[in-house]
Amino acid sequence: MKSPKALLKKIYNDLYQAFGPRNWWPAESAFEVMIGAILTQNTSWNNVEKAIRNLKKKGVLSPEGIRNLSKLKLAYLIKPAGYYRVKTGRLKAFVNFLFEEYKGNINRMKLESVETLREKLLKIHGIGPETADSILLYALEKPIFVVDAYTRRILSRHKLISAKASYNEIQGLFMNNLPKDEKLFNEYHALFVHLGKTLCKKIPKCDICPIKGIEKGKVKINN
DNA sequence: CACCAGGCAAGTA
């Protein structure tokens, strides 16, 4: 039990054993996932849910709905999610992209390769690596691993990565050592978030962390 | 009361 492959598999198995399937992403449509991915940037999901509810209540949770809304009204509706002025611009930039590239049609978007999509998403103002990958994995069902603050914290705590490993390094650790399986990546990230939100949060010492018996010390990231 | 949450861009050195 010392190769990164075996280790990452074991962590997954331990978490799945402990928490079971998480059924991610919590949303009723691919577009809702995309909007949620932007709204949840450095923001608690609880606050995002309020904003999503507001959008649904107004019947504007669609590419057309967001596009036709004035910035002022959009800002008001997403206010509970925080950074509402910034996020209004980001949502607008994103839906503009959807219409320019795909006529506002998500199915059209899904036809493109994950590599092409990722490049395009990263060019949109307000879409960084995590948001892009969340959209790719959870909205478009492309096999890509999402790295977030929880992932970083958990791996770092178990001394599997250095504290200042880059996004791409961490993503590579998973993608180079696991089968490129969308279902697996989906569940894996969801399990990390669940662990981070529950145990790691409340129990600083991590005494009852489900990830047990792993070898301490850094895992080789490059290979 | 302080602290932080499922980031990102822009500015500085």
Added chain:
DNA sequence: TACTTGCATGGT
């Protein structure tokens, strides 16, 4: 390249 700062609400 490698820090630092602004953005903002709501829960604990």
